[in-house]
Each structure stands twice: as structure tokens, then as C-alpha cells.
Amino acid sequence: MDFLVFQYPMITLQACLDGILLGVLFALIAYGMALQWGVMNIINIAQGDLVILGGYIAYFMYLYGIHPAWGVIVAPVIMYFVGIAIYKLVINKVVDRDLFISILATFGISILFMQLMNFAFGADVVLANSGYGTTMLFDNNVVLPNSKIFSAFISIVFAICLVIYMKKSKLGRAIRATAQNARAAKILGVDTEKVYAATFGINAALCGVAGALISITFTIHPYMGLPYTIRSFMIVIVAGLGNLPGVAMSGMGLGVFEEFADYILGTEFRIGSVFLLLVLILVYRRFKLSRKREYLK
């Protein structure tokens, strides 16, 4: 336990800024989660593993001498097709079924991915060095790696592009229509099967972008996927489906929470505190709703 963080405002500021830059990335992953949850009504436990896979794509480019920042463009393209493949093989069989079935099936995919990545890339913790240097603020008291600023900037750009795409394009309209009422959309001539596939592909592509950015700013490891899934799930249930500003805000909030948990409790409890926070949030929501004799749906 170390409460130094509250005595020195600069450390607090550092934690807040780190948290916000990290939170933007979480929000990007959570946006994909909210998209597929809202449109297809599935919860994808393999979300985090898609993120890590995207990270490995950027890492591989780095290994072969290409600057990993290009991974931001390459990873989503590859991940889009990975997403479509997963959809065609597994997800289309669980779309209309019970949510628990989708949770278990994607849990299976998650285990599969973890091990395949472990075979393909080894069990080492790796990062793709971007060589961007750092920015010093406030008399060198606050240190921000430029890669983090870069990743937050890219995430925001991608999020804005996606929002515009969803609003303006034909496919975006079809996706929104399917989310509102799949049956009515089908009657009006929307090929929902295609929409579902595209949604899952877009989600995987978002994960790819986030993963490439994570491999630049943080580290990646084959077994690190589940915390990202849980984070995005948490952000979505706090913000609600289809509430984009909410997703961004709660993503940043989670990032800041994690940085403070890291400072106060110690790094070994960081992931544990994220999972505990999820439990606490769910229990809080449950008690709040049970006063109205309702429950989380």
C-alpha cells in the first residue's frame, strides 16, 4: 500500500493522463463489443484474443523491419477476414440461440486462439518498439511516451471514421436496422446474414487496430486476452448498448481506475482489481434495479 500518489499532485496527474490514454484504447475495443452485442446479441469472450492476434500482426511487421505503426492499417484488414471466417465457422450457428451458448462457444474459440498463438509466436511477453520517444510535461515531472499519444489519436480517428460510416453508408444503415429489429429488416430486404458477418468482421477489425496499438504502447502475450474481454464487457454494461459517448467516458474512467489501482495496490493486483470492479459494478446495478423489482436484462 502506497499512498504517495495522493501526496504528490504530479503523480496523480501522471496516473490520470496514462489512464485516459489507455482508456481510449479500451473504449475502442468496447465499441466493437457493443456493436456485436447490440446487432447479433452475442457476447464474445474471444474479443481479447482477437485483440492480441492483431497485436501479433503488428509485432511481426516489426520483426520483418516494417515500422509497426503500419500495423494499424494492415492488422484490421487481416483481422476483418479472420472475423468473417470465425463468423462463418462458428458464430452463425449461435446467433439465434441462448446467450450462454454464445459465451461458451466463444470461450472455446478463446482457448483455441490462445494456444494457437502460443504455438505460433511463443509464450514470451513481446512489444513492437516504435521508437517514438517520449514527451515531458510540467518541468519533466510527467512523462508521456509518444506512442501512447499516437495510439490514443489513432483510436479516436478510427472511432470517428466508424461512426460516420455507420451513419452514412448503406451497410451501416443495414447494420443499424438489423440491430433495431432483425425480422423487420429481413422483410424489408436486408440480407441479415451478410450484415451479421460484416458486423463481426468490423468488430474483429477494430480489435485488430486496438491490438496493433497495444503492441506498440504496451506488451502482448498469448494469454493476456481475457482481461481485455472483461474490460470491454464492463465498459459496455456501464455505458449501455449504443451509447458511444458513454463508452468513451467509461473507457477512460476504467483506464484511470486501473492506473490508480496499479499505484495504490501494486501491479500484481491490477488485473485482479479489474475483475473485482466488474463484480462490484454488476452487484451495484443489481441492487439498484432490485429496488424497482427489476433485474439486469
Added chain:
Amino acid sequence: MNKNFILYIAILIFGLAAPFLFPAFKVQLSILCVLIVLATTWNIQGGEMGYNSFGNILFYGLGMYLCASVQVGMFFPLAEWTESGGEKTFVHTPTQFFQGMAVGLVVAAVVPTIIAGLIGYSILGLRGHYFAICTLGLGVAAGEISGGIEIIGAGQGFTTPPFPNVGSLEARGEFFYFLSFFTLVLTFIAVRSIYSTRFKLILNAIRDNEDKAEAMGIETMKYKIIGWMISAFFCGLAGGIMGGLVGYIDSTDVAFDGREMGVFMVLMAILGGKGTLWGPIIGATIFHIFKEGFWTFFLGWQYVALGVLIVVIVIYFPEGIMGWLREKYPERFGEVVDEKDRKAQVELK
């Protein structure tokens, strides 16, 4: 009834004779017993109550840590024990070992039950997938947090007391086999007697429509907590035995192993058929044989095979073996609501 009675006696005799018939597989058979216990008790709230939990691993891991800690802590300082790691400065005498194990198992069963009772009210208010994700979070959080606690070994793990030298090399395997087999028999008797009471009907009512069950005047929350506590009791017991059997406790790889054991128990119950008495038992047996086959012949690829297995079972076989049998042979395996009633109906036809 008569036929079933003979079947039970046959299984009991087979179970008692098994370690002598297959001396090489004693450890495997003990693990099978533990797996059956886990699957059967998962089925109480997963299958009968409709609350699909990924978090029973929490009680399993707690039981594991508690049993080993009590076993060490009763006679020696716990902190020094974990610090010394593999090289033991203290040795349990046989009396100390068995006394510690007995007390440890009681603690391992009782404390998770109490914890389940305490957290039950908050957690069981969640429904469906929220409950599933929340319990998943609980299990992983417990693993991460126990991995940071110094006194139970933190990241380096906790070696449980080695089996004392009682003269026979076979003694360890036989002791753990009979311990786990006894637990299995106890679990089976308990679950079977639960399933023949009104309690099971209440659980099924909660599964089928909780709001209606509440409207009918059933205090659903009370029964949900009791069901969850029964699960926790046997999970803790199974964890305590498994800790002694494995001989080494690691926070995320052995105790709170949501990626393996936590999914296994769900998978075994689904494979055999949720909501049946025999389903989890059959599912666990088949799954264990499969798993050992994978682990032996495809070493390294076992998780790939496991992932594929999960996807295939969940997508193509969600009813499980018992569910399939029920559909195929309803006369033999279908649910008998009331024997007299059914006969009367048959006569009417």
C-alpha cells in the same frame, strides 16, 4: 427401484475394487472421482436451477488453499513453510498429516459454503449471462488476488504436505482414491436425495420461469442461495482433496484455474446432459477419457483440441448424451413425473 439398486451395488463394488484392479490408474481414477463431484454439483445450479456459473472454481480453489493451509498451519508456522518452497524443513508425522487433512477438509468444505451464503444474495440477483460473466470475473479475480498474497506462496506456489511414510508405496494412491471415492459416494447420495424432494422442483421452477415461481409464493432467493451453498460445499471438498492429490498449488494454474477446471465442469455437465442425475457422471467419465487421450497423444495440442471440443459440443450437442437418450427412448429415460399417474394415462389410452 430393484434394478437401480443392483446397479448401485455393482458400481459401488466396482469402485471399491478399482484401485486393486487397475493399480496403474489410481491417480487418474481419483481425479475422475473429483471431476464427477465437480460436474454433479455444477449441475445443481447450472442444470437444475438454470444459473450457469463459471465461478464454482472459486470454491474449488478456496477449498484447495484452505485445506493445505490448515494442514500446515495446525502444526507449523505457515509463512516459513511457504517461504521454504520445495525444500521442507518440517516433516509431518503420519498422525499429524491425517489429523491435519481431516480438519483441513472440514474447513475446506465449510468456509466456501459460508462464503457462498454471504455473497449469494448479491450475486444470485443477477440473471442469465450477467450471472455467468460476473461469476467468471469472481473466479479470475480470486486467482489474481491469491497470486499476490505472500503467506500462501504468492506467485511461486504452495507445496502441500507430502504424504507421510507409512511403510507402503501404494498407500498414497489408495488413500487419495478412497478419499475421493468416498466423497463421490457422499455427493451422489446427497444429490440423489435432493433430487427426490420438493427442493428440486423448486429449482426447476426457478429455471423455467423465475418470475412465475416468485409469483406462486416461492421464496426464490432463499432456494437459490441454498442450491449455490450445496454446490460450494462439495466444490470446496473436491478442491481440498485435489490439492493433496496434486501436491502443489499455484494460484492461476491449479487452484483458480478458470481456463481448465472452471470450463471443464461446465463442459462435462453439458456433454452428459444438463439437468439430469446421471448426465454429469457420464459426461465427466467420457470427458476424462477424452482429455487423458489428448493429453497423452497430442501433447502440446491439447488446448487446441479442447477449444475445438468445446465449440463442437456447445454447437452441435447442447442437449448432451442424456438429453439425446431422452429424446430417442422416452420410455426408458424420459422424466417420470408420477408413476401412478402415468400408468393411469396409459390405461386410458
